[in-house]
Amino acid sequence: MLVEMIYASKVADPLRPGTVTDILHAARQFNARHGLTGLLVFDHQYFLQVIEGDRNQLKRLLPRLMADPRHTDFALIRFASIAQRQYAHWSMGFVAAHAVNRAVLLRHGVSDSFDPRSLTESAATALLRDLRESLAIEPLAKAA
Numbered sequence: 001m002l003v004e005m006i007y008a009s010k011v012a013d014p015l016r017p018g019t020v021t022d023i024l025h026a027a028r029q030f031n032a033r034h035g036l037t038g039l040l041v042f043d044h045q046y047f048l049q050v051i052e053g054d055r056n057q058l059k060r061l062l063p064r065l066m067a068d069p070r071h072t073d074f075a076l077i078r079f080a081s082i083a084q085r086q087y088a089h090w091s092m093g094f095v096a097a098h099a100v101n102r103a104v105l106l107r108h109g110v111s112d113s114f115d116p117r118s119l120t121e122s123a124a125t126a127l128l129r130d131l132r133e134s135l136a137i138e139p140l141a142k143a144a
């Protein structure tokens with residue numbers, strides 16, 4: 001069964017330079033091998049991530065993600081079956097929240113400080129889909 005998982009978390013303090021690049025590199029390799037796709041949004045303080053794929057694969061990844069010391073305050077926003085993938089082109093797309101159009105964030109109720117834990121399930125789902133549109137203009141080099 002195809003499912004989608006969305007969660008928010010807080011970056012562990014202090015965030016070592018290169019940590020986000022390391023996370024993305026490993027995530028892309030693992031996800032590509034296990035049929036997982038998604039999008040990771042990051043600003044200086046928070047992560048918001050959507051991962052979609054086979055339910056069993058996601059259930060296996062979830063405890064490992066939750067135990068990862070590189071982030072804290074893990075808040076599951078959505079875990080639900082879906083009819084089709086929304087992020088099929090990305091083993092893990094990346095968006096730096098501070099670099100995207102502020103209007104996109106404002107439209108979804110995120111004000112100056114990006115705190116994805118305040119998002120409702122439907123707002124987080126809609127925000128991620130909107131941010132997906134910026135992937136083509138977001139160079140991966142900014143992941144550092």
Ligand SMILES: Cc1cc2nc3c(=O)[nH]c(=O)nc-3n(C[C@H](O)[C@H](O)[C@H](O)COP(=O)(O)O)c2cc1C
Nearest residue numbers: 023026027030031047049051064065068070071092
């Ligand atoms: C914000 C964040 C996002 C992550 N996204 C993924 C991901 O999409 N896929 C993945 O396999 N690991 C991801 N990881 C890494 C996992 O948390 C974990 O390190 C990895 O599954 C290896 O687990 P293990 O150390 O138990 O073997 C992410 C970690 C963080 C902090």
